Amino acid sequence: MKKGIELKINGDNYEVLISPNNTLLEVLRDKLGLMGTKQGCDLGACGACTVLINGEAYLSCIMLAMDAVGKEIMTIEGIEEDGLLHPLQTAFVEKGGLQCGFCTPGMILTAKTILDEEEHPTEDTIKKKMSGNLCRCTGYKKIVEAVMSVSEQTGEGA
Ligand code: FES
Ligand code: FES
Structure with missing residues (x-):
């Protein structure tokens, strides 16, 4: 019904x-x-x-x-801000954190929760907390680099 x-x-x-x-x-x-x-x-x-x-x-x-x-x-x-890409979206593009892009929405939303919780997470924390998001293109290194780069932009919020 x-x-x-x-x-x-x-x-x-x-x-x-x-x-x-x-x-x-x-x-x-x-x-x-x-x-x-x-x-x-x-x-x-x-x-x-x-x-x-x-x-x-x-x-x-x-x-x-x-x-x-x-x-x-x-x-x-819903992650864009005033019609502009969210910093995580920009970072994924600039750091090459996506290949086919299929995993990217989930990756970015999970990354947002990490940065919302902790402004400057360690690389290990990012890897651990994103371990449930799989990338079949296996571009993990650049994905982690993209998230790290946003965490290094102090004061810009994520
Ligand atoms: S589609 Fe939901 S976890 Fe894979
Ligand atoms: S970029 Fe292709 S699955 Fe992750």
């Missing part, structure tokens, strides 16, 4: 008709057309579907959309 719910995504409210077993990833991509959140393994193993819920990273492929009702959801579409 379909059910109408309201989701708050990137500051906007969306009314959407879902099945109770729809994942948040299905609703974002298939019902709302927010294609920035990627479907990789669909099993909770790759991090491609990472979104932020109340500022924390969640895997939207293993989360029911209904469980996101009443919470602040952020997808990669």
Whole structure:
């Protein structure tokens, strides 16, 4: 049986008709057309579907959309600031932290949670906290360099 719910995504409210077993990833991509959140393994193993819920990273492929009702959801579409790329997005481009780009939205959102929590994380902390985000192009070195470069931009916030 379909059910109408309201989701708050990137500051906007969306009314959407879902099945109770729809994942948040299905609703974002298939019902709302927010294609920035990627479907990789669909099993909770790759991090491609990472979104932020109340500022924390969640895997939207293993989360029911209904469980996101009443919470602040952020997808990669919502990370820009006043029409400009977020510093992490700029850093990924400038440092070559992406190849095919499939893992990039999840990587950037996870990186945001790290920098929100700690302004200057160590390289080891970044590696550990991003270990759930897999890159099939294996560009990990440049990804970590990109996150480090933002953490070194003191006072600019991430
Ligand atoms: S698609 Fe969700 S963890 Fe891989
Ligand atoms: S850039 Fe291709 S999967 Fe990471």
